Amino acid sequence: MLVSVIIPTHNAAAYLEAQLDALLAQTVAAEIIVVDSGSEDDTVALAGRYGERVKVMEIPAASFDHGGTRHDALAQSKGEFVCFLTQDALPVGPDFLEELLRPFREADVAAVYGRQVAYPTAPAYERLTRAFNYPDLPRTWREADIPRYGVKAFFFSNCAAAYRRSAYEAVGGFDRPIATNEDMMMAAKLLRGGYALSYAPRSVVYHSHEMTLGEECRRYVKIGAVMHRYRHRLRCGSACGEGWRMVGYVLQGLASEGRWGQMAAFLARAAVRFAGNRVGIILEKGEKR
Numbered sequence: 001m002l003v004s005v006i007i008p009t010h011n012a013a014a015y016l017e018a019q020l021d022a023l024l025a026q027t028v029a030a031e032i033i034v035v036d037s038g039s040e041d042d043t044v045a046l047a048g049r050y051g052e053r054v055k056v057m058e059i060p061a062a063s064f065d066h067g068g069t070r071h072d073a074l075a076q077s078k079g080e081f082v083c084f085l086t087q088d089a090l091p092v093g094p095d096f097l098e099e100l101l102r103p104f105r106e107a108d109v110a111a112v113y114g115r116q117v118a119y120p121t122a123p124a125y126e127r128l129t130r131a132f133n134y135p136d137l138p139r140t141w142r143e144a145d146i147p148r149y150g151v152k153a154f155f156f157s158n159c160a161a162a163y164r165r166s167a168y169e170a171v172g173g174f175d176r177p178i179a180t181n182e183d184m185m186m187a188a189k190l191l192r193g194g195y196a197l198s199y200a201p202r203s204v205v206y207h208s209h210e211m212t213l214g215e216e217c218r219r220y221v222k223i224g225a226v227m228h229r230y231r232h233r234l235r236c237g238s239a240c241g242e243g244w245r246m247v248g249y250v251l252q253g254l255a256s257e258g259r260w261g262q263m264a265a266f267l268a269r270a271a272v273r274f275a276g277n278r279v280g281i282i283l284e285k286g287e288k289r
Contacts, residue, residue, distance in 0.1 A: 003080070004077035004082045005030045006070065018090055031077060032050075037060065037064035038064075065178065066182045085159070099202040103200055110190045113156050113160060115134045115204045117130055117207075125263075126210070133246070152242055153191065154185075154234055167190060170193065217276040220277045221277075
């Protein structure tokens with residue numbers, strides 16, 4: 001079984017060495033490809049120190065696209081299964097890849113994503129958000145399960161995910177160009193194409209964000225626009241219900257830990273995310289007129 005790991009990077013020097021060392025220590029050997037889009041730090045030089053063990057592809061920063069860049073890198077890879085990692089995702093343990101690939105034993109499984117846990121230094125609300133979105137229970141689901149899961153049927157994360165190359169190619173690959181959520185839209189294509197998706201909670205990475213409110217807002221403007229643009233593909237109703245359940249879960253957890261200051265910070269972020277999402281939808285509607 002040949003496996004390829006693709007890591008899109010931009011100014012990733014703070015993360016990359018630990019990430020590459022973790023990948024090279026896996027129980028499953030893999031082709032590793034770093035796709036750098038115009039880093040201004042030591043990312044490319046650091047990746048180059050690994051010699052033939054890590055292939056480096058460089059593209060201009062302006063040409064980066066969440067779907068297109070990943071698609072082009074996959075076309076240059078060799079693996080029967082192709083894993084994507086974000087630059088700030090750190091595999092936990094040497095069996096990360098082995099566990100991520102395990103669900104592919106079912107012939108119709110086309111894609112698998114792993115579990116994210118917050119870095120130990122992350123705020124408690126990040127830890128609780130990850131716990132809500134990435135529970136400790138595996139699942140495999142198909143198109144027939146969409147009514148039961150709703151929008152959660154399309155929840156998928158290229159932070160740490162793997163695809164069966166043949167299935168990826170059969171449905172045309174990632175949308176390109178696409179500003180964000182290429183993973184979620186790909187999940188919808190695969191489900192509608194008759195494939196199964198799987199979540200592998202024993203395949204774990206450290207991953208969490210500490211964004212400013214402005215960064216959160218800009219991110220959710222993009223998410224809102226993309227979700228509205230592809231709403232006919234999803235055809236499962238709004239994501240708001242799931243979002244409110246997550247907010248309630250995190251607030252309950254923070255309250256039980258007596259983290260009142262973080263409750264206020266989290267509520268501010270939730271409000272910014274909601275507002276950004278609404279703005280994205282409005283902007284997308286305006287562009288369609």
